[in-house]
Amino acid sequence: MNTLPRLLVTVGEPAGIGPDICLQLATHPLPAAVILLGDLHCLRSRAMILGLPVRLEPWQEGDPWPELEPDVLRVLDIPLLHSCQPGHLDPANAPAVLRSLDKALDLLRVGMADALITAPVHKGIINDAGIPFTGHTEYLAASCGQNEVVMLLAGRGLRVALATTHLPLAAVPSAITRGGLERTLRILQAALIQDFALAAPRILVAGLNPHAGEGGHLGHEETDIIIPVIHALQQEGMRVSGPWPADTLFTPRLLEDADAVLAMYHDQGLPVLKYHAFGEAVNITLGLPIVRTSVDHGTALDVAGTGRAQGESLLHALDAATEIVRNRHMNRP
Ligand SMILES: NC(=O)C1=CN([C@@H]2O[C@H](COP(=O)(O)OP(=O)(O)OC[C@H]3O[C@@H](n4cnc5c(N)ncnc54)[C@H](O)[C@@H]3O)[C@@H](O)[C@H]2O)C=CC1
Numbered sequence: 001m002n003t004l005p006r007l008l009v010t011v012g013e014p015a016g017i018g019p020d021i022c023l024q025l026a027t028h029p030l031p032a033a034v035i036l037l038g039d040l041h042c043l044r045s046r047a048m049i050l051g052l053p054v055r056l057e058p059w060q061e062g063d064p065w066p067e068l069e070p071d072v073l074r075v076l077d078i079p080l081l082h083s084c085q086p087g088h089l090d091p092a093n094a095p096a097v098l099r100s101l102d103k104a105l106d107l108l109r110v111g112m113a114d115a116l117i118t119a120p121v122h123k124g125i126i127n128d129a130g131i132p133f134t135g136h137t138e139y140l141a142a143s144c145g146q147n148e149v150v151m152l153l154a155g156r157g158l159r160v161a162l163a164t165t166h167l168p169l170a171a172v173p174s175a176i177t178r179g180g181l182e183r184t185l186r187i188l189q190a191a192l193i194q195d196f197a198l199a200a201p202r203i204l205v206a207g208l209n210p211h212a213g214e215g216g217h218l219g220h221e222e223t224d225i226i227i228p229v230i231h232a233l234q235q236e237g238m239r240v241s242g243p244w245p246a247d248t249l250f251t252p253r254l255l256e257d258a259d260a261v262l263a264m265y266h267d268q269g270l271p272v273l274k275y276h277a278f279g280e281a282v283n284i285t286l287g288l289p290i291v292r293t294s295v296d297h298g299t300a301l302d303v304a305g306t307g308r309a310q311g312e313s314l315l316h317a318l319d320a321a322t323e324i325v326r327n328r329h330m331n332r333p
C-alpha cells in the first residue's frame with residue numbers, strides 16, 4: 001500500500017471527551033488521512049472552550065480525501081438534535097451518535113475508507129433514549145451481519161481478548177458454550193495471524209472459576225466446556241493452553257510465552273490490561289469484515305471540556321488501525 005490509509009473517526013458521545021481527544025489530533029503528526037464524523041458546530045464550540053487553534057473544515061461524501069495539514073481537521077457533519085454541553089448527557093442526541101457509526105459503515109462498505117476508529121459513546125444514555133445498545137462491538141457485529149466477533153484490548157505488549165463482553169455477571173456462565181468458545185478462539189487465532197502478523201500465535205485461556213475450578217470442586221465450566229475445547233483445538237495444532245487460574249495467569253513468567261490471553265469475561269481481563277497500560281491501550285474488534293479500533297477508556301464526562309482529557313489512546317488506536325490495514329493489504333492473495 002503506497003498511499004496513506006484513510007481513517008474515519010467517529011466523535012462519539014458529544015458531552016464526553018470524544019470531541020476533546022478528536023480535536024487534539026490536529027496537533028499531532030498522524031499516520032494516516034483522517035475524517036471526523038460528528039457535529040461540526042459541537043466540535044467548533046469545544047475547540048473554543050478548550051482554546052485549541054484548530055481549523056475545522058466540512059468534508060462531504062464524494063470530496064477527495066484531503067492531504068494531511070497541520071492544525072486542520074476535516075469533518076463529515078452529522079448534526080445533533082440539541083446543542084451539546086460538556087458533561088451533560090442528552091438522550092435526544094443519541095440517534096445522531098449512532099448515525100455517525102452507520103454513515104462510517106456505509107463509506108467503508110463502498111470502499112471509500114479503510115478503517116473505523118471510534119471515540120467513546122455512553123451506553124446508558126443511548127438506552128435511555130429508547131435504543132437497545134450494549135456497545136460498539138455488538139452494534140457493529142449486528143450491522144455487519146456477523147454473529148460472533150471478539151473484543152481484544154492491547155497495550156504495552158499485553159493482548160487480552162474476551163470470551164464474553166457486555167452482559168451481567170450472572171449471565172456469564174451460561175454464555176460460555178463449547179461452540180461459542182471454539183469460534184472465539186478461531187477468530188482470535190485468525191486475527192493474530194492476519195492483523196498482527198504472528199505466524200503461529202500462542203494463546204493462554206483463563207478458567208472461569210477460582211483455581212480454574214479446582215478439578216470440578218469449585219465449578220464445572222472448566223471440565224465440561226473449556227478443557228474439551230482446548231484439547232480439540234490442540235489436536236488441530238493450535239498453540240492454545242489452559243485453563244489457567246486467572247489469578248496467576250497474568251504473571252510475567254506465564255505471559256512471556258504468550259501472544260494473547262483469552263479471559264472469560266469483561267472484568268476478569270480488562271482490569272489487568274488497564275492496570276498495565278491504561279491510556280496507551282487500544283480496543284480492537286476481531287472478526288468484522290472492516291477494520292475497527294477504539295480507545296481504552298469511556299466518555300469521562302467529569303473531564304470533558306476541561307482540558308484534562310488525555311488523547312494518547314486515540315493516537316494508539318489510529319496507529320493500530322493503520323498497521324492492521326497495511327498487514328491485511330500485504331496478506332491479500
Ligand atoms: N469504547 C467505548 O465507547 C467505551 C465506552 N464506555 C462508556 O463510558 C461511560 C463512562 O464509563 P466509566 O466506567 O466511567 O469509564 P471512563 O473511562 O469514562 O472513566 C473512568 C475514569 O477515568 C478518567 N478517564 C478516562 N479516560 C480518560 C482520558 N482519556 N483522559 C483523562 N481522564 C480519563 C475519567 O475521568 C474517570 O475518572 C460508560 O457509559 C461506558 O459504557 C466505556 C468504555 C469504552
Ligand SMILES: NCC(=O)COP(=O)(O)O
Pocket residue numbers: 134135136137138270283294
Ligand atoms: N470496556 C470496553 C468497552 O466497553 C468497549 O466497548 P465497545 O463500545 O468498544 O463495544
